[in-house]
Amino acid sequence: MPELPEVETVRLTITPLVINRRINGVHAPFPGVVHGLSPAAFAEAVVGQTLVRSWRRGKFLGFTTDQGAAVLFHLRMTGRLLVCKPEMPIDAHTRLYLSLQDDAQELELRFIDMRKFGRVYYLPNGNMNDLPTLARMGPEPLDPSFTPERLGNALLGSKAPIKAALLDQNRLAGLGNIYADEALYRAGIHPQRPAGSLDDVELTKLHEAIQYVLRQGIVYGGTTIRSYVNGRGQTGQFQGLLRAYGRAGEPCDRCGAPMTTERVGGRSSCFCVHCQK
């Protein structure tokens, strides 16, 4: 499930292969993949533009073009981005692909998504605020401006379980089920705690834990549970270092007691009842 570290890893692996390439064509075997406009309209808008810069906001991966527009991808659950030669056989789950040309050769950027949750967005002016989801999105947890105080502000007054609040992209960008469980485990905080009830010491611990697990996730190239691969088709390596997510019934790394699983905020959550208060 691509979360911030997986999207960042995809961005890092894709970027050198697609930057300074001109979009020559658009094909959308699954027309619904393009958000808010038809594939034909998307193609008409984007063909002829050159990708000049990549960026990430939460779980969105964006490419800015030479005309100041932006093409965004959201991988949701099972989305992948793959850069390959045109002659490579098309995967059955390919939802959209862009033909990219430079002086030397043509490549394709393919968006593959088994479950069709993923979307492609086009922003004519490249302005993130034109997409309401991005305009509302909370702070970037790895930005230097993200402090324990800002985390506290994001959670202030919330009676929702801290786990649900961490998954709420309007409070904090980029966390999904895996890294939320990992961060709460590392911080020793029970997922059912009301988000607004954390004291300053806990906020400091949770802030450190969020940054730590996200940075580790990036260092290890993301977490592959089922389908995630980076832009070169390689799996991540962080799954071997998970201490909470998916470890129900296994012994806690700290105290040895079996890890508990429970649904919190509609999501399965793994935690240690002894170590997380």
Next chain:
DNA sequence: ATAGCGCCCTGGTGGC
């Protein structure tokens, strides 16, 4: 405004 829940989607898994 906030919190909770169903929905979209498909493939893998586990139970009978």
Next chain:
DNA sequence: TGCCACCAGGGCGCTA
């Protein structure tokens, strides 16, 4: 062995 209910969950839209 075969079938099928169930589960995974990000973001959105609806409800109370």
